[in-house]
Amino acid sequence: MRDHDGSGHDTDGRGYDKYAFEPFAVTVDLAVLTLRAGALHVLLVERGQEPYAGRWALPGGFLLPEESAEEAARRELAEETGLADVTGLHLEQLRTYSEPGRDPRMRVVSVAFAALVPDPHPDPVRGDPRPAPLEPHGGGDAAQARWTPYDAARGLAFDHDRIVADARTRVGAKLEYTCLATAFCPPEFTLGELQQVYETVWGTALDRPNFRRKVLAAPGFVEPVPGAARLTSGRGKPAAVYRAGPATALHPPLLRSPREGRPA
Amino acid sequence: MRDHDGSGHDTDGRGYDKYAFEPFAVTVDLAVLTLRAGALHVLLVERGQEPYAGRWALPGGFLLPEESAEEAARRELAEETGLADVTGLHLEQLRTYSEPGRDPRMRVVSVAFAALVPDPHPDPVRGDPRPAPLEPHGGGDAAQARWTPYDAARGLAFDHDRIVADARTRVGAKLEYTCLATAFCPPEFTLGELQQVYETVWGTALDRPNFRRKVLAAPGFVEPVPGAARLTSGRGKPAAVYRAGPATALHPPLLRSPREGRPA
DNA sequence: CTCTTTATAGTCGTCATGACTATTAAAGGG
DNA sequence: CCCTTTAATAGTCATGACGACTATAAAGAG
Secondary structure, X not given: OOOOOOOOOOOOOOOOOHHHXXXXXXXXXXXXXXXXXXXXXXXXXXXXXXXXXXXXXXXXXXXXXXXXXXXXXXXXXXXXXXXXXXXXXXXXXXXXXXXXXXXXXXXXXXXXXXXXXXXXXXXXXXXXXXXXXXXXXXXXXOOOEEEEEHHHOOOOOOOHHHHHHHHHHHHHHHHHHEOHHHHHOOOEEEHHHHXXXXXHHHOEOOOXXXXXXXXXXXXXXXXXXXXXXXXXXXXXXXXXXXXXXXXXXXXXXXXXXXXXXXXX | OOOOOOOOOOOOOOXXXXXXXXXXEEEEEEEEEEEEOOEEEEEEEXXXXXXXXXXXXXXXXXXXXXXXXXXXXHHHHHHHHOOOOOOOXXXXXXXXXXXXXXXXXOOEEEEEEXXXXXXXXXXXXXXXXXXXOOOOOOOOOOXXXXXXXXXXXXXXXXXXXXXXXXXXXXXXXXXXXXXXXXXXXXXXEEHHHHHHHHHHHHOEOOOHHXXXXXHHHOOOOEEEEEXXXXXXXXXXXXXXXXXXXXXXXXXXXXXXXXXXXXXX
């Protein structure tokens, strides 16, 4: 029953017998998502080698012997984005892709993650001196890295199209019942910026007063930064500034309503 | 950057160079859940070998060279439960556990699944001749298998305590916004049986008329079996019989309310 | 100052929800 | 056969969340 090697060995499925299991290569793949200019973007790297040379792919790489998939993902994230502090970024394990043949060379099992990062290129706004913009750079090899609009991220190497689609589906769903949206925002943000996260990921327009009412009604979602206000687009009334609250789940949830929300 | 072997090779993280990656053993672990006698149960197997000999663990095993993790999980499920038809059972990929040291012998990366099965031992009810009860059996080796109440499934081998806890958390959450609950039910069921699924997994008592109203208000969740009715516990009015509808998501969701639901 | 733009406050009707009561249809005991 | 018990189902009602909408406030542009 646990004897899977077909050689008559019985190792209880976990025995020392090295012939009882097949070795696999294990990688992590990262769907690094951000919001730029009102559109969802994915960080892609150009492959320099076969297979799929010249094609775009998700950043990722092999697990090191002494690290977990989460640690490998965070290491790759730091390497690929050049971001100094990846400790605070939200990493979400999506699922593991293990179909034979997903890598044409060998058997590769890949643990996919979604990483949510604030806009690395915010438009400079008066009264909001944010840290210097972050530009992804290719690694030591020839590969280059680039932020790509979600809709243009098609024809990727391996099964990365599917991973990117799964990432968006998962993130869109978690926006409803978790506080995940703040992971796309800088440490301090306005409710308008938070609403743009929802509108961009969901692809729907939301009523601003209603959105505001629901966000403020969810305990621990956001908390006001006392005395702070910021002009978000140069004109209009300055918006109050909030930061992420202590909650992780959203009660009540911010549901994608079948009624509200026309196409954005 | 993608050069992870520390040997100066550069393989773009996926090169043919066999020294560029570390081989891992890849397994699947299954949290097979069911509802028996009003309590959540997990299928456990007793380990016959070191490490953790004599300890209880989740069923599982190594991936074969030509199968995906999902296929391996379904194969293991069939083997461990003796269930003839596992094609219809709901398999849910939970996450992948990859911490170094989670297996004391070697580096094992495990893809965990939750499997939801109808009660294999339903109380015989008049007018409901269900298929013969299903009893799990150990494999060809010495391991035995047993349904264990969720609360008694502690002290398991490896990190399986955590996997079991994650399975319950995931299932409980998905009951809210998917039609997952029907996966715990036989092909035809009453609304009382469906309500017991929610009450058991959530650990809360629900108001029967309100539950009924919400279930019937969700399009495609359940559909009536015309003319069928069944006495569910020998006494009282016979209940109408339903089967799972075509929907997979629940609109509106059946939220665990902070108000409703006293401890069951 | 006036217009535009954006944030924020508030209103109102509708619908979902939780709490509760009433009715119906069966079994079982006398 | 009548009455109690049990469970399913129908219905009621007040509260609250929600979507749609209007009004006001605070900024810049001209």
